[in-house]
Amino acid sequence: MAPQPMEKTQHSAPAPSDDAAAPMRPPSVVMRLARLGSFHQTRLSFMRVLLRRLEREGWGFDRTRFDLDPRGNGVAVYRARGPKRSYSLVAFGNDLPPEKRTDRVIAEEWDASFVLFDGEPTDADIARLHENVPKQEAGRVSGRELVMARANKSVRLFDAVAQSLAEGRQPAAGDLAQVGYLMRTTAVYGSGKFGLADRESICVRPEFAGPFQAEMLAVYLIRTFTFDFLNHAARSLSRSALALDPALCRGLGVGNATGLGMAPFLVSHPALIDRWICARETALARARAVGDADRWPQFLTLLARARRLVAGWRVDDAIQSARIAELGRDLDRLADQAARPAALRPWDALYRWGELNLGLEGQEMLASLLIEPHGDLVDDLAEAMACDEDAEFAIDGRMTLSALRDALEAHYNFALTTDFAKPAAQARFWYVSEEKLEPRLGERGEEPGGEREQPLTVARDAAALYRAAAARPGEEHVADFLMAHPHFRAIVRRVQIAARHPYAEVQDNLLDATMRPIDLLRGKLSCFGATKFDPKSDRWVRITMFQGAPLPEEIGRVDADDWIYPPLAAERTA
Amino acid sequence: MIFSLNEIEAETRKAVRGAGLPWGLAEEGGKAVRWLAGQGIDATAALADILDRHAAGGLGVGILRDGDGRWISPQDILCPLTLGAAVCDHAWLLAEGRTLAAGEVARPILLLPFAARAARLSGKPLAFVAGRQQVNFDRNGAPAGALNFADIAEAASVTCETYRSDIRGLQREGLERPDLDRPSWEKIEAFAFRTCVPASEHSRRHGAGAGLLDND
Numbered sequence: 001m002a003p004q005p006m007e008k009t010q011h012s013a014p015a016p017s018d019d020a021a022a023p024m025r026p027p028s029v030v031m032r033l034a035r036l037g038s039f040h041q042t043r044l045s046f047m048r049v050l051l052r053r054l055e056r057e058g059w060g061f062d063r064t065r066f067d068l069d070p071r072g073n074g075v076a077v078y079r080a081r082g083p084k085r086s087y088s089l090v091a092f093g094n095d096l097p098p099e100k101r102t103d104r105v106i107a108e109e110w111d112a113s114f115v116l117f118d119g120e121p122t123d124a125d126i127a128r129l130h131e132n133v134p135k136q137e138a139g140r141v142s143g144r145e146l147v148m149a150r151a152n153k154s155v156r157l158f159d160a161v162a163q164s165l166a167e168g169r170q171p172a173a174g175d176l177a178q179v180g181y182l183m184r185t186t187a188v189y190g191s192g193k194f195g196l197a198d199r200e201s202i203c204v205r206p207e208f209a210g211p212f213q214a215e216m217l218a219v220y221l222i223r224t225f226t227f228d229f230l231n232h233a234a235r236s237l238s239r240s241a242l243a244l245d246p247a248l249c250r251g252l253g254v255g256n257a258t259g260l261g262m263a264p265f266l267v268s269h270p271a272l273i274d275r276w277i278c279a280r281e282t283a284l285a286r287a288r289a290v291g292d293a294d295r296w297p298q299f300l301t302l303l304a305r306a307r308r309l310v311a312g313w314r315v316d317d318a319i320q321s322a323r324i325a326e327l328g329r330d331l332d333r334l335a336d337q338a339a340r341p342a343a344l345r346p347w348d349a350l351y352r353w354g355e356l357n358l359g360l361e362g363q364e365m366l367a368s369l370l371i372e373p374h375g376d377l378v379d380d381l382a383e384a385m386a387c388d389e390d391a392e393f394a395i396d397g398r399m400t401l402s403a404l405r406d407a408l409e410a411h412y413n414f415a416l417t418t419d420f421a422k423p424a425a426q427a428r429f430w431y432v433s434e435e436k437l438e439p440r441l442g443e444r445g446e447e448p449g450g451e452r453e454q455p456l457t458v459a460r461d462a463a464a465l466y467r468a469a470a471a472r473p474g475e476e477h478v479a480d481f482l483m484a485h486p487h488f489r490a491i492v493r494r495v496q497i498a499a500r501h502p503y504a505e506v507q508d509n510l511l512d513a514t515m516r517p518i519d520l521l522r523g524k525l526s527c528f529g530a531t532k533f534d535p536k537s538d539r540w541v542r543i544t545m546f547q548g549a550p551l552p553e554e555i556g557r558v559d560a561d562d563w564i565y566p567p568l569a570a571e572r573t574a
Numbered sequence: 575m576i577f578s579l580n581e582i583e584a585e586t587r588k589a590v591r592g593a594g595l596p597w598g599l600a601e602e603g604g605k606a607v608r609w610l611a612g613q614g615i616d617a618t619a620a621l622a623d624i625l626d627r628h629a630a631g632g633l634g635v636g637i638l639r640d641g642d643g644r645w646i647s648p649q650d651i652l653c654p655l656t657l658g659a660a661v662c663d664h665a666w667l668l669a670e671g672r673t674l675a676a677g678e679v680a681r682p683i684l685l686l687p688f689a690a691r692a693a694r695l696s697g698k699p700l701a702f703v704a705g706r707q708q709v710n711f712d713r714n715g716a717p718a719g720a721l722n723f724a725d726i727a728e729a730a731s732v733t734c735e736t737y738r739s740d741i742r743g744l745q746r747e748g749l750e751r752p753d754l755d756r757p758s759w760e761k762i763e764a765f766a767f768r769t770c771v772p773a774s775e776h777s778r779r780h781g782a783g784a785g786l787l788d789n790d
Contacts, residue, residue, distance in 0.1 A: 106778075143578070143751065192580025200579070201749050260781075393605065394695055397663030433781065435773035440781025442771075449771030455597045479663035486635045486656065489598020 022288035024281045033508040037519025038360035039526035040368045047529030049382045050216045055560035061552035070236040071095040078221045088117040089221035103186040103257040105438040116147035116218040143197045147190045147218040151183040166237035180544040182226040184255025190215045223254045253547030259540045260439040263520040271392040274501030275385050283378035287370040288348040293341035298373040305565030307331045317535040330362030397479025401469045408466045411498040414507045415459035427513035429453040459509035461491035575754045583608035592768030593625040609687035612748035618758035620681040645676035652679040658688030665695035673735040682729040690715040699737035705729035716743025
């Protein structure tokens with residue numbers, strides 16, 4: 001399959017003549033699957049937001065329990081102490097038979113399982129959790145638990161590194177960099193799943209007001225567990241085993257394997273997604289509006305470091321390999337172009353050059369890099385990324401059908417111009433399998449289940465709504481229309497949300513034969529702060545989280561905001 | 575059985591869909607049962623009942639106006655999710671002083687969340703009357719006083735209109751986790767399961783994109 005075609009088009013409106021913020025990129029450009037699937041992390045990504053808070057508020061970390069037997073069975077507890085509250089990661093190690101190890105939703109056992117506990121667990125809490133957490137979805141947790149997760153060892157790396165340490169040798173940094181993690185999570189649950197605390201009960205706390213902050217904190221603590229689990233395995237092999245060097249630990253993150261389960265999130269939370277994307281686009285617009293080149297040297301250094309990051313990004317997937325190679329070439333040309341900043345509006349000028357000359361991966365990496373040196377201008381936007389979705393739920397029944405049609409034309413043009421009579425336009429259907437409720441993607445007509453499809457049929461529904469509304473008087477109220485056409489209720493709600501939240505809707509048909517679910521996954525994961533996207537198929541991807549981030553004991557001693565891009569060669573240790 | 579509010583909403587939404595209602599009303603059903611649970615009220619029996627009746631053909635999503643402008647069912651009796659949606663969609667009429675009236679409705683307890691929302695949307699306090707029971711809500715949608723509403727099978731009539739004085743409701747967190755009735759919950763789960771597709775070898779191998787074993 002050919003690599004993604006490059007979109008080299010000038011999307012930006014002409015530059016304003018004064019110092020006003022640069023125009024924001026429109027949703028018709030930003031919310032395309034191909035571009036969402038090319039997003040990179042930014043300083044507004046949730047992991048970055050978390051680490052800035054941990055540093056700013058002086059969070060302290062310690063391990064309050066570590067009781068694992070030589071085979072790895074047992075419990076460990078890691079405590080995070082904030083200015084007002086403490087949280088504890090309770091980790092259960094397991095001696096997992098290799099034939100049972102799988103990342104699929106249909107797994108029943110894992111190398112390790114976790115909860116993030118609200119406070120400090122008693123022995124009774126730990127006993128209760130021990131009965132339930134290793135079972136994951138088959139167990140129950142309570143409102144005192146905030147996050148639940150599980151992780152498996154990297155088969156490539158874990159045992160090899162343990163062996164090396166047992167033999168008295170640190171592993172080679174290069175070997176670790178190939179994988180980037182010792183363990184990878186295969187699900188990280190929050191928001192009330194399986195009995196966990198509902199988001200509403202914790203989002204009043206400043207540390208959890210932002211999206212996914214509890215999940216990110218849990219993963220950050222899991223990272224420490226992976227080092228301890230490894231060191232423990234090494235010591236079980238030999239009492240004189242070394243502990244993994246902290247500098248090597250820092251170069252490792254937590255892996256994650258994500259499949260179709262995550263894809264519907266971008267569709268089921270339109271107002272929330274709008275907040276994330278709007279914050280990101282606002283940040284880009286602010287960076288582009290900066291009139292001087294005072295921070296150009298910083299930018300050039302970041303660009304050089306980004307080129308190192310890309311050079312170390314190796315995947316097996318042919319499509320992504322080609323994209324990475326192209327990204328590398330694009331960054332070379334970007335470096336040439338950026339050598340001297342333009343005299344007027346240099347940041348905007350560079351972005352516009354990028355629109356015309358770089359592929360999508362390059363454009364989006366440039367966007368991330370333009371934002372990066374401007375923390376003082378954009379970091380406040382992190383506080384605008386949460387959303388009270390309940391407040392967005394009500395339908396405005398008073399809206400007229402002519403206003404509804406206007407909204408459809410303004411925000412769903414991609415749907416209105418699709419010919420759904422063509423089989424390719426409805427080639428896929430999203431469904432949930434009876435088998436452990438695993439989300440799957442089917443080929444319509446080739447396999448059963450299409451009539452039970454999940455509500456990702458937005459484009460088709462929007463087109464049908466437009467036709468039905470056009471057949472009614474324009475002054476009719478939506479309220480009366482819906483009484484006669486109850487099956488349009490969901491799409492009417494979406495259209496009204498999109499009218500208030502321009503970045504709410506993915507501007508592509510999710511049923512199309514050429515749709516790549518991985519674009520949805522990467523869009524969301526980039527907002528988390530993931531790096532090293534490693535596709536295993538068009539609907540399954542591995543990533544790394546917190547790779548390069550300071551270790552908990554380093555918070556406050558090293559910069560907690562400068563870990564995404566590897567240091568330049570001269571600064572590199574070992 | 576104790577569940578999070580998120581679980582209650584998600585399972586209920588799937589169940590309403592599984593009973594054959596459109597996704598838009600399924601969303602409403604999920605939010606309604608969730609709101610009631612957050613107020614400490616277990617509405618699973620009410621919901622399971624209306625889903626049974628939908629599945630048996632005794633309830634539908636149709637809604638009409640009769641000669642007096644009251645909402646009625648084209649069949650026998652109104653579905654509360656359908657009526658509740660219509661009330662909220664017409665909330666602007668409440669602010670204009672109009673009364674929203676309906677005929678017979680099943681399981682009126684499920685209308686309470688919609689009445690609360692209609693109050694909030696209209697920006698005015700609201701008097702909700704179903705049969706012989708009345709609940710008042712303040713302009714923010716908070717119930718005035720304790721939420722005591724008997725879960726009766728049917729109400730002969732329903733009205734919503736702006737309440738005559740500006741009351742202040744009880745501001746609750748709305749985060750309770752009531753102990754839900756097991757048989758009703760299991761019925762809801764059974765309806766929810768209808769939204770799943772039976773597994774097959776083909777589906778297991780190809781549907782998720784990770785092969786049978788994903789390992790590194």
